[in-house]
Amino acid sequence: MRSLAVAVLLTLAACGSDSSDTSNEPTAAELQQQTCTEVRKGIDAFNRQDYEETVRHFEKAKKPAKVNAQVNTEPEADALLDAVEYYANLDPADYPEAARSSENFARNKVITLGQCTDGLPMDEQDNEIQT
Template identity: 40%
Template sequence: MRILAPLALVLVLSACGGTDDDGGDGDGPSSSPSETSDVVLAETEVCDLVRQGIDAFNLGDLDGTVERFETAVPEAEALADDQPSSDTEALLDAVRYYAELPVEDYLEASVSSPEFLRFKDFTLTECAYAAPPVGSSEPALPA
């Protein structure tokens, strides 16, 4: 359980210092206003599932993390088809990456993979993830 607080802190810190550089050919998320749609990603079912996956990751439930992202894949595909834009394509790429990442590789990738970190920055920002309070390792339980 001691590893969970640092993981949550890493997620909080990464949300503060995002970048538009996707390491690709310049056609990454929000590369030009003409390539974006009117869809607010944070309000989509895909982002709801992404936030659930991030919560599961922060609680150390890596199987639950992968399950949420696997569930999000068809939703992300439909969103990218219905609302084509660089942002919906980037969200689809991120969801597919996290759904296909083997559970046993999650912790290592979360600290060493540039792709993991790039997608994390994008999903935390675009899906408007509100991290648990600093120092909290579990969500608040109802009274």
């Protein structure tokens, strides 16, 4: 009887030790935060008219945005990824004209500002893309 109890405990212990432990992987909320941190830095750079720096920050935002879109089933995650990729892939020289006239720029502006500045203190919201 004792050996049966030991065997059951060993079996349960083996089942509990899953090598695909996801506790070290970032959550969707953490990925959103990582993405938005870079998005806000990109917005700040845009507002300083440093378009190369803008692109660099959106490039940095791509990886967490991609992973977030994979783990987060909400359509907003896909929309944010699309917006981040749009801004990351936009040539720095094209930023001023795109900001003035592009429907894609305007649509992605709504997405990034909506997802990455809502809920911030008002002084941090002042760092929005200004056109």
